[in-house]
Amino acid sequence: MTLLQTHPRPASTNADAVHRTAADAMDAAGPQVWDDMTVEVALSVMAAARTDHLVVCDEDGQYTALVTRARLAAVRNGSAYTDRVRLRDIADGDGSFASPLTTVAEAEHAMRHRRLGALPVVDEYGNALGVLALSR
Template identity: 90%
Template sequence: MTLLQTHPRSTGTKPVHRTVADAMDAAGPQVWDDMTVEVALSVMAAARTGHLVVCDEDGQYTALVTRARLAAVRNGSAYTDRVRLRDIAGGDGSFASPTTPVAEAEQAMRDRQLGALPVVDEHGNALGVLARSFFSARSR
């Protein structure tokens, strides 16, 4: 057992409110929305990630797709090898600003049952991803 020493906090000290920018992971692979599902699955496998940030032709964030979503589309009866990410990446449009408090983002992820939440700046650029695993690791 490890003994932890604690120090009393001064009454004049304000609590630190962490923002999403403090907790997010790098955005990881960002792909264009004209990429096919098959290529996206290959990129995901090569990057060893469970999600991809999807951007439009201007490099602006449009969606976050997961391996599970891509696999479901590929296994669907309407699937062809010409299906593009823009055709399936509707999603719920959820994202967080880098200044969003972590607690607020965590609640939104729970409410919407999201495994990851993109972090997008005021110009529409994907800055990173807040993963549900962050909250799991923090509670240990």
């Protein structure tokens, strides 16, 4: 697995890769949804947007979680599931994210250590700016 590179860039030296930041390598944040959205609606949004994750925000528009298609499918297939389950009810509370100034090397290390397929990039005000993803 290596970090996705979203824009073509000239070949760089290893020193450049160490100093590249999350802001340099991130994808656009993609769909951002409210935490009161139901699991079914979130799955529909994912399907329409052709994405495997959604950035979840609270009522103030601040980043709270990143949910994946796999997580939503597991919740939906669980015995306690009802069509009233909201994203805020299933948030893992992990709270993992990277600052735009985090180096790509640091972000990749954190993602591998925590076994994350994607890591939101969040500014100092709590706004989701983008997402870093590991490619397979």
